Amino acid sequence: MGGYENGDSPAAAAWEGGVILGVDGGTTSTVCVCLPAAMPPPEAPGSVAVLSRAIAGCSNRNSVGENAALETLEQVMMQALTMANTDRSAVVAVCLSVSGVNHPSDQQRMLDWICNLFPRNAKFYVENDAVAALASGTMGKLHGCVLIAGTGSIAYGVTEDGKVARAAGAGPVLGDWGSGYGIAAQALTAVIKSHDGRGPQTNLTRDIIRKLEISSPDELIGVWHRWAYADPSWARIAALVPVVVSAAEDGDKVANTILHDAVQELAESVVAVVRRLTLCGEDGKDQFPLVLVGGVLEGNKKWDISGEVIKCISKVFPGVCPIRPEVEPAIGAALLASSHLRKESKLQNGS
Amino acid sequence: MGGYENGDSPAAAAWEGGVILGVDGGTTSTVCVCLPAAMPPPEAPGSVAVLSRAIAGCSNRNSVGENAALETLEQVMMQALTMANTDRSAVVAVCLSVSGVNHPSDQQRMLDWICNLFPRNAKFYVENDAVAALASGTMGKLHGCVLIAGTGSIAYGVTEDGKVARAAGAGPVLGDWGSGYGIAAQALTAVIKSHDGRGPQTNLTRDIIRKLEISSPDELIGVWHRWAYADPSWARIAALVPVVVSAAEDGDKVANTILHDAVQELAESVVAVVRRLTLCGEDGKDQFPLVLVGGVLEGNKKWDISGEVIKCISKVFPGVCPIRPEVEPAIGAALLASSHLRKESKLQNGS
Numbered sequence: 001m002g003g004y005e006n007g008d009s010p011a012a013a014a015w016e017g018g019v020i021l022g023v024d025g026g027t028t029s030t031v032c033v034c035l036p037a038a039m040p041p042p043e044a045p046g047s048v049a050v051l052s053r054a055i056a057g058c059s060n061r062n063s064v065g066e067n068a069a070l071e072t073l074e075q076v077m078m079q080a081l082t083m084a085n086t087d088r089s090a091v092v093a094v095c096l097s098v099s100g101v102n103h104p105s106d107q108q109r110m111l112d113w114i115c116n117l118f119p120r121n122a123k124f125y126v127e128n129d130a131v132a133a134l135a136s137g138t139m140g141k142l143h144g145c146v147l148i149a150g151t152g153s154i155a156y157g158v159t160e161d162g163k164v165a166r167a168a169g170a171g172p173v174l175g176d177w178g179s180g181y182g183i184a185a186q187a188l189t190a191v192i193k194s195h196d197g198r199g200p201q202t203n204l205t206r207d208i209i210r211k212l213e214i215s216s217p218d219e220l221i222g223v224w225h226r227w228a229y230a231d232p233s234w235a236r237i238a239a240l241v242p243v244v245v246s247a248a249e250d251g252d253k254v255a256n257t258i259l260h261d262a263v264q265e266l267a268e269s270v271v272a273v274v275r276r277l278t279l280c281g282e283d284g285k286d287q288f289p290l291v292l293v294g295g296v297l298e299g300n301k302k303w304d305i306s307g308e309v310i311k312c313i314s315k316v317f318p319g320v321c322p323i324r325p326e327v328e329p330a331i332g333a334a335l336l337a338s339s340h341l342r343k344e345s346k347l348q349n350g351s
Numbered sequence: 352m353g354g355y356e357n358g359d360s361p362a363a364a365a366w367e368g369g370v371i372l373g374v375d376g377g378t379t380s381t382v383c384v385c386l387p388a389a390m391p392p393p394e395a396p397g398s399v400a401v402l403s404r405a406i407a408g409c410s411n412r413n414s415v416g417e418n419a420a421l422e423t424l425e426q427v428m429m430q431a432l433t434m435a436n437t438d439r440s441a442v443v444a445v446c447l448s449v450s451g452v453n454h455p456s457d458q459q460r461m462l463d464w465i466c467n468l469f470p471r472n473a474k475f476y477v478e479n480d481a482v483a484a485l486a487s488g489t490m491g492k493l494h495g496c497v498l499i500a501g502t503g504s505i506a507y508g509v510t511e512d513g514k515v516a517r518a519a520g521a522g523p524v525l526g527d528w529g530s531g532y533g534i535a536a537q538a539l540t541a542v543i544k545s546h547d548g549r550g551p552q553t554n555l556t557r558d559i560i561r562k563l564e565i566s567s568p569d570e571l572i573g574v575w576h577r578w579a580y581a582d583p584s585w586a587r588i589a590a591l592v593p594v595v596v597s598a599a600e601d602g603d604k605v606a607n608t609i610l611h612d613a614v615q616e617l618a619e620s621v622v623a624v625v626r627r628l629t630l631c632g633e634d635g636k637d638q639f640p641l642v643l644v645g646g647v648l649e650g651n652k653k654w655d656i657s658g659e660v661i662k663c664i665s666k667v668f669p670g671v672c673p674i675r676p677e678v679e680p681a682i683g684a685a686l687l688a689s690s691h692l693r694k695e696s697k698l699q700n701g702s
Binding site: 165166167168169170171173174175185188189192193196197198220221224268269272273275276 | 518519521539572624
């Protein structure tokens, strides 16, 4: 990167209208992309011009504390600007989509902080990570519902006039059984129940024991407690999902029931959001985008979880239009900033 | 306590045949009772002669570390002996029933440690806490099943020839939905689902918000996470059970479903243990004791959880004989030591 001469480089061209930063801040990593502000609304994912992309570590304030999180965010944004051969004075808008920022007061503190880093007339947007995921599927348009099912799960919807609603996302134990964590917990429960005589036999016992490299279901509880308490790693728990999917594909009844229940939970969370926001129109038949994100919804398996979820939803709302994002959430965040910016300038121009 | 003169005091009388210690070691407190060894098998709870009772803090090695746990155990035993006006040389048997001692290697380390504290010919027994709870209901006889449903839940059974089986007890998330923790988690899930549109309306929303002194279900997730991760207090979570019971008694459908599901889970865990151990005899109709322990099973409510559990079990095994212990687990542990001792001396005498 870098090395462009002023005047004829893409970065310098972008500089003319300024640049936009989109940040996707997560617990494992933080990604910042830099886009030219002077671009038409992208028609297709391939048409997004990305000037630079920088990566840093964790920026979840709940994990590393507020100061370290803000430091990481500043650093990754400055790095992206340098890589795009420009600097903070060129920034016209930033969208921060950071996990762990849930409360309006968190959001306000973030806005107060970021406005001191960039020119006075720049625009700033702080959104939760579900909004950037939605925008990554709708290319910046804020309308529709996103279903995220990775380690955790959440359904989040937005209407064109700015109403929002969410369902699920309460984390392990409180009903997120469609998440990777939930599916894995159900599978381990099935193994324990089979072992102690409460449940039917299942191949999950053999498969999970092999995967975890333990010798008996008796050891399962210890492994689980180590994961869940001593060294919380939800991601490692959720990594059992492929074992459940394989067992279900091979015809195991218990595994099939677990996946069907997960499908039901995920579909119900979307239906609840769509209904509350009337995303489907008054007659329930309008089209609306449903963006599908996260490891549980990756559709390259014979047992197609996302396909089944869509089937369930379309029985209630036939207008559901499933979208799998082709760009990453950081670009979603940048497109969101860009679309906010266009809307605001239209309002100013009275058009 | 104390102040007895040697020769004519109960303690001195007990001294003649030696004393037995029963210890119930838990996460919140540790209780040690001292009983005379020379006593007939007790016929009724009232007939147990307790020489002394001492209390100390936590002796769960997983909470305070092994050294602190052992120190607490030694201290509480010595205190009980002093209170009974005797000393360690009088001890003929000790039964330690300590939570957190699950693995045979933990048990062996405990035995290696305790045999250095007391006379060489004394007998030592290390059991898990479920065994002492069973013995507290059967007055020391090791036969039958115990169902514990407090914060956690477990069913544990023993046959007269020493076979054991357990079901449930895997802790939160892994299927212990009949525990106090499980019932509370289901109630919070119902409130969240009702709030985000996935579930029916329920009075639990009003009741739980009032109990937790929060203003909206949106705050629930934060409260839960604080409880479950930042400051794990399963007991505080389980304290929501009375709220669920009241709502169910007032006719709330959701609360009733949660309690019926919990009853089902608890009954299934007992049925699994009884079946594996054939406690009900070959024809399934033999009588067997079922000891019921823990806050969830306290039977003074209109909505009688333990009554419903017994009803469920007796449909499968009509010979179930429910017992509510009238003595505490520490006495159960002491009675257990006493009954082991009688068995061993019978074997030695060839009778």
